[in-house]
Amino acid sequence: MNSWISLVKKEFLLTRAIFIAAIVFIFVVWGFSYVLDYLRIGEANVEINESAFAGPMMLILMTGGVFMHVFYMPIYIIISMQKELNTFHLWLHTPQPMIKLLSAKLMSGLLCMVISLFINGTIALSLVILHIPEEFMPSFWNTVSSIGLFGGALIGSSVYFGLYVLLYVAIYLLLRGKIGKWTWPVIIGLFMLMNWIFSIVEKMNWHQALMEWGTITINIEAEMLAPIFPMDISAGFLLVHLLFALVLFAIATFLIDRKAEV
Numbered sequence: 001m002n003s004w005i006s007l008v009k010k011e012f013l014l015t016r017a018i019f020i021a022a023i024v025f026i027f028v029v030w031g032f033s034y035v036l037d038y039l040r041i042g043e044a045n046v047e048i049n050e051s052a053f054a055g056p057m058m059l060i061l062m063t064g065g066v067f068m069h070v071f072y073m074p075i076y077i078i079i080s081m082q083k084e085l086n087t088f089h090l091w092l093h094t095p096q097p098m099i100k101l102l103s104a105k106l107m108s109g110l111l112c113m114v115i116s117l118f119i120n121g122t123i124a125l126s127l128v129i130l131h132i133p134e135e136f137m138p139s140f141w142n143t144v145s146s147i148g149l150f151g152g153a154l155i156g157s158s159v160y161f162g163l164y165v166l167l168y169v170a171i172y173l174l175l176r177g178k179i180g181k182w183t184w185p186v187i188i189g190l191f192m193l194m195n196w197i198f199s200i201v202e203k204m205n206w207h208q209a210l211m212e213w214g215t216i217t218i219n220i221e222a223e224m225l226a227p228i229f230p231m232d233i234s235a236g237f238l239l240v241h242l243l244f245a246l247v248l249f250a251i252a253t254f255l256i257d258r259k260a261e262v
Helices: 002-039 056-092 098-131 140-202 205-211 235-259
Strands: 215-218 231-234
Touching: 002 056, 002 098, 056 098, 056 140, 098 140, 098 235, 140 205, 140 235, 205 235, 215 235, 231 235
Parallel strands: none
Antiparallel strands: 215 231
């Protein structure tokens, strides 16, 4: 465990520029939205809370930043693996098993994303509170429940997409020494083929039945959340995607560990 924690720390130090850049970008966008709202003061149909200076552009951009975190893990994996290529032969021949190396990389990225999402989300939530009349706001526990639900879905989706990217990075490392310039066309072809296969599987009755298995309805009573709730979530959907995520990680680990060429 201690060696794995050391690997997580090493990964964070390797990619801390990504983390810092993401945090700085959040505040740059926040400042930019401040300027946009300041320029619109006095315009018709533009309501700005001048005491706290929270305008519509600030709310839109900061809320958009929260949803953009779904791309955090894929981007993190790409940049992190690109950095490893500089000393790829050393990384491949490290005494640590590949599963530890890759899981440490994912954990480092996950921790960075959670911190970044927390900062961005706190800013966005404060802006929502300033904009929305009190009578439309959900109760404290409903707010906590909705934040946990959406935050979990956002983080899970980002990790899931990150594992997809990791698989294609593994395929790239496998093929680049064998077919050279044809590597990217083959990867694009594989991507299209996999999407075509998935689209066929999704239409099959057994798949639809599995995705609807164990469905529960979640309802959070709040007027501002009425377009979203009640929401159906199925255990089958979560189980299938969890298992598939593990398969993606296992295949990527095997390809990099056994087949990748320096």
